[in-house]
Amino acid sequence: MIEEPPPLVYARAVERPPAELVEGFRGASTCFIVDAMGGSGALDWRIRPIVGHSFLGVALTCDCGANDNLALIAACAESQPGDVLVAATGGFAHAAVTGDLLIGVARNRGVAGFVTDGLVRDVADLEALSLPVYAMGVTPNSPGRRGPGTVGLPIVCGGCAVSTGDIIVGDRDGVVVVPRARLVETLANLSKVKAAEAAMLERVRGGLRELPVASAARRPDRRT
DSSP: OOOOOSSSHHHHHHOOHHHHHHTTTOOOOOHHHHTTTTTBBBBOOOOEEEEOOOOOOOOOOOOOOTTHHHHHHHHHHHHOOOEEEEOOOSSOOSSEEEEOOOOHHHHOOOOEEESSSSEEOOHHHHHHHHHOOESSSOOOOBBOOOOEEEEEEEEETEEEEEEEEEEEEEEEEEEEOOOOGGHHHHHHHHHHHHHHHHHHHHHHHOOOOOOOTHHHSOTTTTTO
């Protein structure tokens, strides 16, 4: 007899980074964070804010697969204040992975935001909830609740690897994931990026007419 596999597989343990590391990213733009990580870390550009303009939190992942949200329902039940639910659907674009009811429950649990490479629904009611929601788009179609899926295990969402315990940041430029193993390094680099950007912005406001790197790109035959 062949037994049916369990509908959901859970991570054995969920570890979250210290709150002070999370707060170190408060107010930082996704562009600065990407620069602090060497120029990468952003999810697919099509994952855009449907509700809200920014969020910061700790990723709690789930892999829902196509046309299903059982794993997301389970992940929501495991969530803690400050988590960001990250739902992978494989880019499924024929039904929403969630709507206002589940997002409302997430808000009641203190979740800081929701991110998916799929679609959402109930936009008017989502706006009333005021929980940041980032997705590929919107459709009225609803998903099933059968599984299979995973909760708390590594996923790929929007072309990027995301693990539970990573820090995830969203603003109007998109969504960035900072791997937990790189939090300290990225925070240190972030301070340097902020200082360098502030100094260059001051020069631009003062009338700078050419970026310093332009000298390396100047035509060899250009006369000065």
